Amino acid sequence: MPMRDLTIRDLDVADLENGFLETLAFLSEVNLTPQEARPLLEDRCRAGVQTFVAVRGGRVVGTASLVAERKFIHAGGRVGHVEDVAVHRDFQRRGIGTKLVVHAVKRAQALGCYKVILDCFGPVAPFYSRLGFREFNRGLRLDLPVDL
Amino acid sequence: MPMRDLTIRDLDVADLENGFLETLAFLSEVNLTPQEARPLLEDRCRAGVQTFVAVRGGRVVGTASLVAERKFIHAGGRVGHVEDVAVHRDFQRRGIGTKLVVHAVKRAQALGCYKVILDCFGPVAPFYSRLGFREFNRGLRLDLPVDL
Numbered sequence: 001m002p003m004r005d006l007t008i009r010d011l012d013v014a015d016l017e018n019g020f021l022e023t024l025a026f027l028s029e030v031n032l033t034p035q036e037a038r039p040l041l042e043d044r045c046r047a048g049v050q051t052f053v054a055v056r057g058g059r060v061v062g063t064a065s066l067v068a069e070r071k072f073i074h075a076g077g078r079v080g081h082v083e084d085v086a087v088h089r090d091f092q093r094r095g096i097g098t099k100l101v102v103h104a105v106k107r108a109q110a111l112g113c114y115k116v117i118l119d120c121f122g123p124v125a126p127f128y129s130r131l132g133f134r135e136f137n138r139g140l141r142l143d144l145p146v147d148l
Numbered sequence: 149m150p151m152r153d154l155t156i157r158d159l160d161v162a163d164l165e166n167g168f169l170e171t172l173a174f175l176s177e178v179n180l181t182p183q184e185a186r187p188l189l190e191d192r193c194r195a196g197v198q199t200f201v202a203v204r205g206g207r208v209v210g211t212a213s214l215v216a217e218r219k220f221i222h223a224g225g226r227v228g229h230v231e232d233v234a235v236h237r238d239f240q241r242r243g244i245g246t247k248l249v250v251h252a253v254k255r256a257q258a259l260g261c262y263k264v265i266l267d268c269f270g271p272v273a274p275f276y277s278r279l280g281f282r283e284f285n286r287g288l289r290l291d292l293p294v295d296l
Contacts, residue, residue: 021220028221040224047196049217067217069197072169073176073232076188080292081229084221102296109292116292119265119285128288137267137287140276144228144257144264148250 003056003094008103011051011063013041019060019088020053027086052103054087054096062087064100068111080108082118101131151204151242156251159199159211161189167208167236168201175234200251202235202244210235212248216259228256230266249279 011020016034024030032040044051047067054062067081082104087096108116119139120128129135159168164182172178180188192199195215202210215229230252235244256264267287268276277283 024220029223030221031223032220036224037220040218040220043218047218048194051220067215067229069215069229069231070188070191070195071232072172072180072185072188072199073178075177075179076184081215081217083217084219105290105292105294106296109294109296113292116290117267118288119267120288122286125286125288131290132294133288133290135286136289138270138273138283139265139267139285139287140273140281141263141265141284142253142279142281144253144261146253146257146280148254148257 003091003096005056006061006096006099007055008052008099009055011041011053013038015053015055015060016041018058020063023053023060023063023088024084024086026089027084049083050104050107052100052107054100056091060088061091062096062100064097064104066104066107068108068113074114077114078108078112080104080111080113080116082108082116097127098131101128105131151239151244153204154209154244154247155203156200156247157203159189159201161186163201163203163208164189166206168211171201171208171211171236172232172234174237175232197231198252198255200248200255202248204239208236209239210244210248212245212252214252214255216256216261222262225262226256226260228252228259228261228264230256230264245275246279249276253279 016037050066053060064085065083198214201208212233213231
């Protein structure tokens with residue numbers, strides 16, 4: 001059932017104490033107090049990383065982020081990286097993730113990105129396919145530290 | 149045959165007129181003059197994007213970039229994104245790409261990244277596998293603009 005009374009907007013510092021960190025923990029471990037998270041938010045803002053939240057009843061129930069990377073290729077175009085999409089377990093399967101990703105894509109488009117890319121686990125790929133994403137590349141990782 | 153007389157270092161503004169843009173064009177279209185590229189370099193530096201070059205005989209013959217993205221997850225850790233690895237055609241198959249990627253991984257490690265990720269075409273995956281990368285996720289893309 002789609003949700004009414006849902007707002008998608010940029011993360012505000014007050015959200016750090018208002019469900020944001022708890023929501024993100026449904027994606028991966030967070031282990032941060034709001035006080036610890038604050039300088040990280042500033043660090044991300046300085047780097048131009050944009051964090052969006054879905055708010056319902058005054059609480060954060062979902063989040064997604066966008067890194068708009070300036071390239072030299074494509075005549076100085078930008079690529080949008082969608083990162084860290086999470087919805088609080090109590091509010092999943094109601095279209096909040098879709099709204100967040102569409103919001104991030106719209107922002108990327110407004111910033112002049114020529115494409116949006118993301119990495120996801122295989123079982124999540126159909127969710128993104130429904131939004132128009134297509135499988136294109138392999139996503140590789142190297143866990144650090146390594147002995148180099 | 150491995151190359152001697154090869155230096156890997158951060159991109160300098162002078163490199164924009166010294167083979168950098170030509171080298172990058174072996175990866176994808178660039179279509180920039182050095183003058184047009186200069187503000188893009190500044191934009192990338194402000195965002196913390198790091199661009200490395202391989203220099204031989206005073207000319208840029210290879211490049212790779214690193215976006216070190218600050219996360220809220222993983223207790224505020226960083227993820228390194230390796231981007232835009234390119235080697236000039238005349239100098240390919242001599243280990244320059246390997247040196248550039250190892251350099252980027254070392255930088256990511258020095259910055260405290262807990263992993264390095266990248267997207268690549270399937271045929272290039274074995275190159276990264278030899279460096280310790282493993283296939284982990286699907287890489288999806290959405291070309292813009294789209295009608296949202």
